[in-house]
Amino acid sequence: MSSQYKYWKPFVGPFDPCKPIRVKSYATPPQLYITFQPVGLQQFETPHQALMHGTLWPQLYSPYPDPIKGGTSSA
Amino acid sequence: MYYYEKKLQYPVRVSTCNPMLAKFLIEQYGGADGELAAALRYMNQRYTIPDKVIGVLNDIATEELSHLEMIATMVYKLTKDATPEQMKAAGLGDHYVNHDRALFYHNASGVPWTASYIQAKGDPIADLYEDIAAEEKARATYQWIIDLSDDPDLNDGLKFLREREIVHSLRFREAVEILKEEQGKKRFF
Amino acid sequence: MPKQIPPEYYQCLEELQAIDFVLVELNLYLNTHPHDFEAIKQFNETAQRSMQLKVEFEKRFGPLMHFGRSYSNYPWNIDDSPWPWQV
Numbered sequence: 001m002s003s004q005y006k007y008w009k010p011f012v013g014p015f016d017p018c019k020p021i022r023v024k025s026y027a028t029p030p031q032l033y034i035t036f037q038p039v040g041l042q043q044f045e046t047p048h049q050a051l052m053h054g055t056l057w058p059q060l061y062s063p064y065p066d067p068i069k070g071g072t073s074s075a
Numbered sequence: 076m077y078y079y080e081k082k083l084q085y086p087v088r089v090s091t092c093n094p095m096l097a098k099f100l101i102e103q104y105g106g107a108d109g110e111l112a113a114a115l116r117y118m119n120q121r122y123t124i125p126d127k128v129i130g131v132l133n134d135i136a137t138e139e140l141s142h143l144e145m146i147a148t149m150v151y152k153l154t155k156d157a158t159p160e161q162m163k164a165a166g167l168g169d170h171y172v173n174h175d176r177a178l179f180y181h182n183a184s185g186v187p188w189t190a191s192y193i194q195a196k197g198d199p200i201a202d203l204y205e206d207i208a209a210e211e212k213a214r215a216t217y218q219w220i221i222d223l224s225d226d227p228d229l230n231d232g233l234k235f236l237r238e239r240e241i242v243h244s245l246r247f248r249e250a251v252e253i254l255k256e257e258q259g260k261k262r263f264f
Numbered sequence: 265m266p267k268q269i270p271p272e273y274y275q276c277l278e279e280l281q282a283i284d285f286v287l288v289e290l291n292l293y294l295n296t297h298p299h300d301f302e303a304i305k306q307f308n309e310t311a312q313r314s315m316q317l318k319v320e321f322e323k324r325f326g327p328l329m330h331f332g333r334s335y336s337n338y339p340w341n342i343d344d345s346p347w348p349w350q351v
Contacts, residue, residue: 054238
């Protein structure tokens with residue numbers, strides 16, 4: 001499965017007044033990598049699990065905030 | 076025709092009386108990339124799209140109406156019984172003057188909803204690309220609202236709605252693939 | 265007179281929401297995958313399960329739908345059950 005977040009380091013100017021965010025990120029959720037959903041994709045085990053995740057298929061699930069960085073504001 | 080069912084698509088909870096979050100959330104009610112715009116956009120495009128993908132537009136439009144109802148429920152609960160002072164402190168003084176605690180189809184800055192938020196070009200590819208973009212913009216808006224919100228129950232519902240944008244985006248992308256397909260050929264998976 | 269909502273209401277409602285969510289997902293999927301036999305089978309089985317759950321739910325908590333999609337008791341009770349944004 002493709003990574004769901006990408007990171008980049010923006011230019012930090014000497015006169016930027018706000019505390020610089022050294023690493024910024026953006027979401028690249030799974031639909032970007034699936035041209036056409038294949039038949040027979042594995043499903044969540046119960047309808048309740050599907051409802052809680054917002055999709056029937058674990059491979060379409062996208063967590064937010066980024067579970068690795070835990071939010072967008074940290075430097 | 077439409078039938079109404081007395082249940083939300085997803086169990087909506089909010090933890091606290093918090094009119095400021097309602098002010099942010101109204102973006103997804105009457106904003107450019109909100110649920111009203113989404114439902115009306117797809118519902119209107121379905122008449123002139125090729126038959127093979129009418130169902131995609133029809134059914135996603137219908138689901139968007141249930142998302143509109145979820146957003147309305149969140150806004151309603153966040154402001155129910157809020158005092159005029161609380162409304163004012165949350166930046167909703169001008170809303171209160173005009174609407175009391177009634178919901179209104181406007182965005183987070185109070186700009187009323189307008190039909191120019193939605194497009195219907197009649198060209199199937201142009202329309203479906205608009206729809207894909209609309210889903211990604213709605214997904215981003217949910218992200219920014221989650222960033223501003225400290226209400227875990229509200230965020231639970233917002234994460235569900237964000238995930239739905241992802242699934243809808245995939246279905247619209249598949250609709251494009253169906254329309255691109257050479258006629259007379261069969262699709263293999 | 266304030267409506268009383270029994271605690272089981274929420275559990276039964278969530279069960280219904282979960283089953284109906286599977287139906288929404290399968291429906292959207294089948295719109296672009298009309299030849300997936302297994303998914304159609306799952307859709308039809310889930311639709312039947314949803315209908316059974318709704319019959320049980322309405323018996324306990326009142327009608328879910330208007331315009332003749334649910335039955336009414338006497339007196340008219342279609343709008344007695346709680347509205348979704350109130351619960």
